[in-house]
Amino acid sequence: MLLSLSSLLLSPLLMFFLSAAPRVSAEQKRPNILHILVDDFGWEQVGYHHDPDAQDVEPVTPNIDELVANGVELDRFYAHKICSPSRTSIQTGRSPIYANVQNVKPESVNPDDEIGGWQGAPLGMTTVAEVLKGQNYSTRFIGKWDVGMATEAHTPYNRGYDNFFGYFHHSNDYWGQTEGKCHLKDVKDLWIHNSTFNGPAVHLANGPNCADKTQNPVNETCVYEEELLVNSVTSVIRSQEESDDPFFLFYSSHLTHMPLQVPEEYLDKFSHVDNEYRRRMRAMSNYFDWEVGEIVSALKSSGLYSNTLIVLHADNGGEIMTSFCGGNNHPLRGGKFSNFEGGIRVNAVVGGGWVPEGRRGSKEERLITTDDWLKTYAGIGGLDTGVMRDEVAVEVGLSDYTGYDQWGVISGSEEGVVRDEVIIGDTSTVEFNGDGKTLVGGIIQPPYKLLLGAANKLHRVGQDVTTPMNYPDGTDRVPEAIMRTCGRKAKNGCLFNIFEDPTEEKNLAEEMPELFESMLERIDELQEEVYSPDRGKKDSRACEVAMGENGGYWGPFVV
Numbered sequence: 001m002l003l004s005l006s007s008l009l010l011s012p013l014l015m016f017f018l019s020a021a022p023r024v025s026a027e028q029k030r031p032n033i034l035h036i037l038v039d040d041f042g043w044e045q046v047g048y049h050h051d052p053d054a055q056d057v058e059p060v061t062p063n064i065d066e067l068v069a070n071g072v073e074l075d076r077f078y079a080h081k082i083c084s085p086s087r088t089s090i091q092t093g094r095s096p097i098y099a100n101v102q103n104v105k106p107e108s109v110n111p112d113d114e115i116g117g118w119q120g121a122p123l124g125m126t127t128v129a130e131v132l133k134g135q136n137y138s139t140r141f142i143g144k145w146d147v148g149m150a151t152e153a154h155t156p157y158n159r160g161y162d163n164f165f166g167y168f169h170h171s172n173d174y175w176g177q178t179e180g181k182c183h184l185k186d187v188k189d190l191w192i193h194n195s196t197f198n199g200p201a202v203h204l205a206n207g208p209n210c211a212d213k214t215q216n217p218v219n220e221t222c223v224y225e226e227e228l229l230v231n232s233v234t235s236v237i238r239s240q241e242e243s244d245d246p247f248f249l250f251y252s253s254h255l256t257h258m259p260l261q262v263p264e265e266y267l268d269k270f271s272h273v274d275n276e277y278r279r280r281m282r283a284m285s286n287y288f289d290w291e292v293g294e295i296v297s298a299l300k301s302s303g304l305y306s307n308t309l310i311v312l313h314a315d316n317g318g319e320i321m322t323s324f325c326g327g328n329n330h331p332l333r334g335g336k337f338s339n340f341e342g343g344i345r346v347n348a349v350v351g352g353g354w355v356p357e358g359r360r361g362s363k364e365e366r367l368i369t370t371d372d373w374l375k376t377y378a379g380i381g382g383l384d385t386g387v388m389r390d391e392v393a394v395e396v397g398l399s400d401y402t403g404y405d406q407w408g409v410i411s412g413s414e415e416g417v418v419r420d421e422v423i424i425g426d427t428s429t430v431e432f433n434g435d436g437k438t439l440v441g442g443i444i445q446p447p448y449k450l451l452l453g454a455a456n457k458l459h460r461v462g463q464d465v466t467t468p469m470n471y472p473d474g475t476d477r478v479p480e481a482i483m484r485t486c487g488r489k490a491k492n493g494c495l496f497n498i499f500e501d502p503t504e505e506k507n508l509a510e511e512m513p514e515l516f517e518s519m520l521e522r523i524d525e526l527q528e529e530v531y532s533p534d535r536g537k538k539d540s541r542a543c544e545v546a547m548g549e550n551g552g553y554w555g556p557f558v559v
Contacts, residue, residue: 042318129160
C-alpha cells in the first residue's frame with residue numbers, strides 16, 4: 001500500500017534544499033533550540049498571570065516565572081483548540097486548516113487516501129525536524145507525539161527526528177502507561193527509537209500494582225511517567241556538552257493533560273486547596289514547573305545555556321468542560337475544545353541565553369502562531385526563509401508552508417513579515433475526538449476577532465463562560481453546555497475587539513456590520529482552500545499488532 005509513497009519518504013530534504021538558500025555562513029555559531037510543549041496548560045495556571053502582591057495565589061510556578069522575567073513573554077500566541085492539530089501545525093509549519101483540525105485516534109486508516117487518510121500530519125509535508133536536520137542539527141523528540149502512528153512513515157523517527165522516546169496517543173496513564181484496550185485488555189503506549197533499538201519500552205514498564213492510588217507497591221517498580229521523560233531530556237542535554245553541532249530537542253510533556261495524576265509528595269504541597277480537582281491541577285502544574293527548573297539547570301551545568309534558545313508554550317487552553325477536568329483560563333472565556341480566547345490564546349515564552357539582552361523581560365503583543373515555528377527555526381538555523389518552499393508537498397497537492405519567520409519580532413530586529421491575521425480552525429464533528437469536515441471557525445485581524453460556529457451545530461460555539469480565579473470551586477456548572485450562537489448575520493454574529501475586550505464580553509457585530517461582512521467574506525475565501533481528508537476508521541490491524549508482535553504496546557501497524 002505504501003510503496004507508491006517511497007518517493008515522498010526519500011526526497012523531501014533534497015527537494016527542500018533546492019528551494020531554500022543559506023542565510024548565514026557556516027562559520028556563524030547557531031544556537032541549540034529547545035522546544036517545550038505543555039499539554040492543556042490553562043492561562044490561569046502560571047504565577048506570572050497573577051498579581052504578584054496577591055495573598056491567595058495558588059499556582060506555584062517559580063521556574064516558568066523566571067523564564068518569563070528573563071525572556072520574551074508572547075502575550076498573543078495562538079494555537080488550535082485541541083491537541084493533535086496544534087502539534088501537526090508545529091511540526092509541519094502549516095495552519096491547521098491546511099494540515100489537520102481533527103483529534104482522531106492514531107489507529108484510524110482510510111485505505112483510499114495514502115496521503116491524508118490517517119491521523120495527524122499528511123505524508124509528504126516536510127517537517128521542522130527534517131529542515132533542521134538538513135542544517136546539521138541533531139534532532140530528538142521526547143514525550144507525546146500525537147501526529148501519527150499507523151505506519152513507520154508517520155513516526156517521529158521517519159519525520160526527521162534521530163531519536164524518539166515517548167507515546168503516540170493523545171494521552172496515557174501516568175503510572176500504568178496504558179491507553180485504551182484491545183480485546184478487553186489494557187494496551188501500553190511507550191516507545192523508544194535510537195541507533196540501536198526500535199520498539200516498545202518494555203523494560204520501563206511499572207509493576208502490576210503501580211497506580212495513582214498505589215504509588216509505592218512493595219517490591220515493584222513504580223515510576224511516574226513524567227520522571228522518565230524529563231530524565232531523558234536532561235540526559236540528552238548533558239550528552240551534548242562536547243558536541244560541535246547544535247541540537248534541536250523537542251520535549252512534549254504529558255502534563256497537564258488528564259488523567260489528573262501526580263506523585264503524592266506534590267499533591268501534599270497543596271493540601272490547603274479545598275477542591276480535589278483544583279488541588280491535583282495545582283500539583284501537576286507545580287511538577288511541570290519543577291521539570292522546567294531541572295532542564296534549565298542541566299543546560300547551565302553543561303555550559304550550554306548561553307547558546308540555547310528555549311521556547312515554551314501550551315498546545316491549547318486548559319480543559320474546563322466540567323469541573324473534574326481541573327483546568328482554568330481565568331479571566332479568558334472558554335477553554336480547550338472552544339474557539340473563545342481561553343481555548344486558543346495560550347501561555348508562551350521565549351527564553352534562554354540566546355535571547356538578545358535588550359529583549360529580556362519584555363512582553364510581545366504582536367501575533368504569533370504554532371505554524372510560525374518552522375520558518376522561525378529555519379531562519380535561526382541559517383536558511384533564507386523568504387524563498388523557502390516545500391516542493392514535495394506542493395507536488396502532491398498539499399499546502400506549502402503558511403507560517404512566518406518571526407525571529408525579527410521576537411528578537412526586536414523588526415526584520416521579516418509581521419503577522420496581520422490568525423486563521424481559527426474548526427471541525428464539523430460532533431464528537432470530541434471524532435472526524436469531520438475542516439472548517440474555518442473564525443479569524444483574527446487585529447484588533448478584531450470574528451467567530452463563526454459550524455452550520456451543522458446551529459452555529460453554536462461552546463463554553464461561553466469565564467471561570468473564577470480559583471476554579472474548579474465545587475459548583476455544578478458545566479461550561480461545555482453554555483453555548484453562544486455565532487452565525488452569518490450581524491444580528492446573530494460574534495465580533496469582538498479582543499485587544500480592548502480580551503474576555504469577549506462586548507459583541508460588536510451589529511455595531512460594525514461592514515467590518516463583520518468583510519471578515520466573513522475572508523472566512524469564506526479561506527474555506528475554499530481548506531484541506532479536508534477522510535481520515536478513516538479504527539483499523540483492526542492496530543490491535544492485532546499491539547497484542548501480537550508488540551507484546552501489548554501500541555505502535556505502527558500498516559506495512
